[in-house]
Amino acid sequence: xxxxRLAARLIPVLLMAVLAGCALPVPTPEPAPLPxxxxxxxxxxxxxxxxxxxxxxxxEPVIEAECRARSRGRNCNYRLVVDDRVDLPPNAFQTEDLRxxxxxGVTLAMIAEVHSADELAFVLGHEAxxxxxxxISSRERDAQEGAQILAKMVRAQGADPRTxxxxxxAGAEMGSRLFAKNYELEADRLGTIITWDAGYDPLKRLRFxxxxxxxxxxxxx
Numbered sequence: 391x392x393x394x395r396l397a398a399r400l401i402p403v404l405l406m407a408v409l410a411g412c413a414l415p416v417p418t419p420e421p422a423p424l425p426x427x428x429x430x431x432x433x434x435x436x437x438x439x440x441x442x443x444x445x446x447x448x449x450e451p452v453i454e455a456e457c458r459a460r461s462r463g464r465n466c467n468y469r470l471v472v473d474d475r476v477d478l479p480p481n482a483f484q485t486e487d488l489r490x491x492x493x494x495g496v497t498l499a500m501i502a503e504v505h506s507a508d509e510l511a512f513v514l515g516h517e518a519x520x521x522x523x524x525x526i527s528s529r530e531r532d533a534q535e536g537a538q539i540l541a542k543m544v545r546a547q548g549a550d551p552r553t554x555x556x557x558x559x560a561g562a563e564m565g566s567r568l569f570a571k572n573y574e575l576e577a578d579r580l581g582t583i584i585t586w587d588a589g590y591d592p593l594k595r596l597r598f599x600x601x602x603x604x605x606x607x608x609x610x611x
Contacts, residue, residue, distance in 0.1 A: 441507055444507065469492070469494070482514075483495045512582070
């Protein structure tokens with residue numbers, strides 16, 4: 391798990407997120423300048439960045455060891471990224487880059503909102519668990535099966551090609567969501583183990599269980 395120049399890069403944008411309250415901005419022709427940064431906000435942002443770096447470094451060996459122990463041939467060299475768009479809500483996600491390297495992403499609002507290192511540790515453990523359990527490929531398979539089933543059904547009823555294409559798209563969406571809750575619960579269970587093994591308290595993660603999500607497609611990050 392790499393953290394290239396993370397602290398220096400995050401502090402300015404995290405300050406913006408804190409000052410903006412992590413809310414969706416209202417588009418204006420000429421945005422008003424941000425208010426002056428107070429020493430209290432500066433200190434809060436620096437503590438949040440320090441906490442992220444500290445937790446990630448402590449979680450890294452546990453996550454990668456669990457990955458190697460539970461999977462064969464899977465890339466366990468995780469990469470941590472931060473989505474620095476200040477208008478995004480608190481969220482975390484797991485995806486893979488085009489080389490198959492696992493990526494754990496968090497938004498600035500998530501970093502600013504967590505109350506403890508335990509909460510942040512569980513978020514990272516939960517997202518890492520999605521990769522260990524192979525949930526991206528599972529959801530892709532679910533989507534393909536859903537697309538095929540629904541397309542076959544409407545084709546058997548004499549639907550035109552456009553309707554079949556729409557049915558395929560709808561089936562893929564339904565298929566990808568069919569077992570989503572099961573995958574989240576599985577990631578919760580494994581994420582709890584990882585968090586505990588790293589020395590954090592997974593019971594303090596409850597309020598973030600509902601906001602974590604993971605991407606079903608690979609992308610360059």
